[in-house]
Amino acid sequence: MTKKHGVLNLFKKNGKKSHSPEIPTFKQNLKAHRFVDACKQLILREDRLFVLKQDGIGSKMRLVEEEEDSEARLAKDYEDLLECVRQTLENSLELQSKEEQEMLKEAVHAVLEEEKQDIRWEGFQEKQRPSWRPRRCKQIHEALLEMLVQRRMEEAPIDLSIDVRSSMQQSIICKAKRLKEDLLKVVTWVSCCYPEELNVCQFYATLYHKAFAARLREVAEFTLCDEDCVLILQWVNQDYPSILNCREIKERIDQAKLDPLLPEDLLAPLEQQFLSNEKREVSKCLHNILDREETAWRDGKLPQLMDQVYCCPQAIDVIQFFHRHVEFTEQVLGDKTKARRITCQMSNFLKDYRAFHAKVIKSKQPNTEVVLMVNLSYLIQCRDYIIKNAHLFPEDVKTDCLSLLTGMTESSHCYFTSNMHREMKDLYRKVGSNEWLKNSKGVCEKLLAKLDRHIQKFNNLDKTCCQELLGRIHKEFLAEYIRKMMKQKIKLSNKEQQQLAASALCFNSERIHTFLTSAGSNMDWLKDILPKLAGLLKLQDPDSVKLELVNLMRAYPDLSERHISAWLKLKGNLSPSDLKMILKSVACSQEEMSGNQDLLDFSKSFFSIVRIK
Template identity: 75%
Template sequence: MAKKLGKLNPFKRNYKKNDTPDVPTFKQNLQACRFVDAGKQLIIREDRLFALKQEGIGSKMKLVEEEEDSESRLAKDYEDLVELVMRTLENSLDLQSDEEQEVLRDAVHAVLLEEEQDARWEAFQEKGRPSWRPRRCKQNHEALLERLVHRRMEEAELDSSVEMDSSIHQSITRKAKRLKKDLLKVVTWVRSCYPEHENVCQFYATLYHNTFSAKLREVAEYTLCDEDCTLLLQWVNQEYPNILSVRQIKEVIDHTKLDPLLPEDMITPLEKQFLTSKKMEVSTHLRKILDREETAWKQGALPQLRDQVYCCLQAIDVIQCFHGHVEDTQKMLGDETKARNITCQMNNFLKDYKIFHAKVIKSRQTNTEAVLMVNLSFLIQCRDYITKNAHLFPEEVKTDCLSLLTTMTERSQHYFTSNMHKELKDLYRKVGSYDWLKDSHGVCEELLAKLERHIQKFNNLDKMCCQELLGGMHKEFLAEYVRKMMKQKIKLSNKDQQQMAASELCLNSERIHTCLTAAGSNMDWLKDILPKLAELLKLQDPDSIKLELVNLMRVCPDLSDRHISAWLKLKGNLSTLDRRKIRESVTCSQDQINEKSDSLQFSRRFFSIVRIK
């Protein structure tokens, strides 16, 4: 036994029997809350008692009795010290002064001192240690703080000035407020009382996090109404992360080391319930907007004018409603991809809108044109919104939505362009005729004068919608002009006639382009169509004609063999053999041009709407 105990030599200290230093007693230190000094005194006594045992001095009964009495007193003193230290630690979050903070700091270091003393005894068997070793003060300290946090969270009171109907909302909110307030206390008051390596802020954060998490899990186990389901998700993905993002807290706490507030098997059904509710909410709101528009149309109401421009209220309402719900869902679920689950409601809404749109087009009500103008503005704004926010939509939903919008936009534009063609039908007949050849300027002016009167009805359209509608009309008007020229009502039998016709085409092109761009069209590239066709009439050399046709195909890749054939037949002095050779040569070049053409060139499709037999 003596051999084993010999390992404790580092504990042995030399003491003088008559040494009575002028220092406070243990009880005085304890009363003054000098816990470290008091603890050191106890450790010295503990070491002395162990040293007496080691030296074998306790062989006489009297010394044994004194020794036992000393151990008993020492154990009692340790209990008094630990009790007061733990009581101090229990008040860690109630500090209000620097003096109280200093007492807590001393209590913490006393715990760490006791932990060091426990470590010194670890190498010895239980029989060779004092009966109170190990004291496990640090472990008890951590357990005490855990109980402290739990009690404070349970006793947290709600601000009486805040009104909340749900008891769940009240319970979660008061705990969250307590959590935030106490973590800020830890950062401000408690943190400096612990050595940095103890990372006390992270320890407290974990305790509060686990307690708060336990409350949310308890709530999530029940079948919740939609409001409480939303509340839970809001705390998990918004409110609680906001607390951890407070600057003072964020600087000292690593939130990545905290477990999820709710496990996946609890979050998934909550998200599913929330998404189902959100889809219904979006669908209901969008349906109300559509019902409102349909009712107003049936009642013959005209769209509102604001600064002499039709105000497209449905575009504002639909986009704000939809985007607001998507953003809310994204924030609520903390994941953009999950928010895409509700974007299918836009697809469903547009399908319903298409039915309404078709009814308006077929109707003969006095407000039909005005309603279709506003509808066109709505369709364009929706298209631009989806295009700019494509990341919010699954690819399939985005494609379906844009397809629906394109179909409705084209139908609206067709409604207006077909009306334009009806009004200009009689004047179109003169284009490409001998009357046109004699006075193309007069024919063109007459056409444009009537066209200008027709497009005055679009003065109340907003700029963006006007650009798109008049751009389409510009293209349709010019296509009809070219189609009439290709009907071969005239034969330009010689060079002089061809040059004169080419010159008139160029002048007409300039007049048409000036008229429609002034009205609002942004189809600037259309100004090159007639001049390039005119150049084909002027040229006499077949090889030069081939080159010019290739240039035209670069501008308009949809120029077909039938168009080329129809236009070249205007040249009465071009032989059938030359026309065939030109067409064959150009056809070979067309494939190469299409391979090299970029997306912009392919978007400039003009001749595909020039319908010839």
């Protein structure tokens, strides 16, 4: 390819030589670190020399002494310039003054001038251009910075003030410290020496990231102890990201362009090792807490009272320990989803806790009742923790845990209510009897007095446990009261008797509700059940009874035909045909309602526990 005329046209415009005495010489510019001016001077000489060479002047006549130049001399001057530029670039991360900063800026722009000159020579044959073209100064500059970064990372000083157990940990920590310090230097001192489009902060960040990643990968390829495994994962997911998220650095680099510190084939085994260890640790510690509790129970120890309330230290220990490990796992792995893998240990623990809980219920030890009260506090605290922190658990684990807790809570409640019903069995028999009809107020007061003695033992329960347990007692007590009424030990054969019984039911309802809500029950919605049933006794018109029953079924969807039949049979003056007609109408209404179950309030389930034959 011949471009003789092209060369002449390209370079002759730079061929004029100024004789202005005030212009510094190349060596003066070099000494004064004016690298850009020095570079431009060499480019002018290069242009003139090679234009003259193309014209053949050098072979026809001797140039005057002041214009005499040679490729060798020019090449030597170029080497001197580039050596100064190289030294300045190597000092990029040691800048301490504005003068040094200006020198670096000069060196960078000299490199860019050389890059432009390389581009101008593109397309010319090798024999038509200088032997040093292309210089590829930009590539050399990048390679030089890469070596600079590698050297600084390798020579990162050990910080003896940091207390670590292994040389590997010390090595990683000192390199990370060097990385952060140098990136801050790049941001605050070096970046202003480069044109913005070169994005030198990103370039340096990539180099340091690569060097740090290489060290981590070198370590991760070996079998690590658990402590070092945690250290590596913390650097990958927590400590290193915190360096990049430092405000000054974060604003200047794009982290998305950086490769992962560790490839998946090295990261996955470390994560598995860490998770396995965490699962073992969590399981071990949770079961130590359970063993401690079971030992105390077997030894007959009573729980401590704090401010007249049974304290439940095992609940605090379990929840705090478990939560701390889940949070730690999330931090180490940098991923909430991965941290969920250890939460299955809560489910495993609760299964073992259920076995312990069952042993306590079956036992006859003197401290059984008190231990169950404390366990109830633990179960409710654990349930509330899981519901509040549902995001920590996979759906199946959360469901399993809540099911286990509900089952144990149910069995504890059943233990206490069963004892209550057993102790009150004789008094219950009087409800709905002739004695009750004559003196319902007296029967009710005796029931509540007996109930009061029973629930006094719960005074030392914490508020939430007591409220839930008393709510359960409230519901079951009222259900048993209604069940006894439905046994039809009396027949209300006329309107006057029915009015009397209805008034007694309303009075008793008010008394029962006031007593139990004052004691701590929060089941306020139960207060309307007995008055509504009493209202059925007052009604004499079958059609009015049908209408009221429809309203009652809407309020209590689990009110069955069997319940209705048993209750209406208290009305001795209701004919069999009227009863049959009412029940048939009720059955039709129930079918219609079953097609619109979304409209029914199943939260008010009550009659399902009123078991009648």
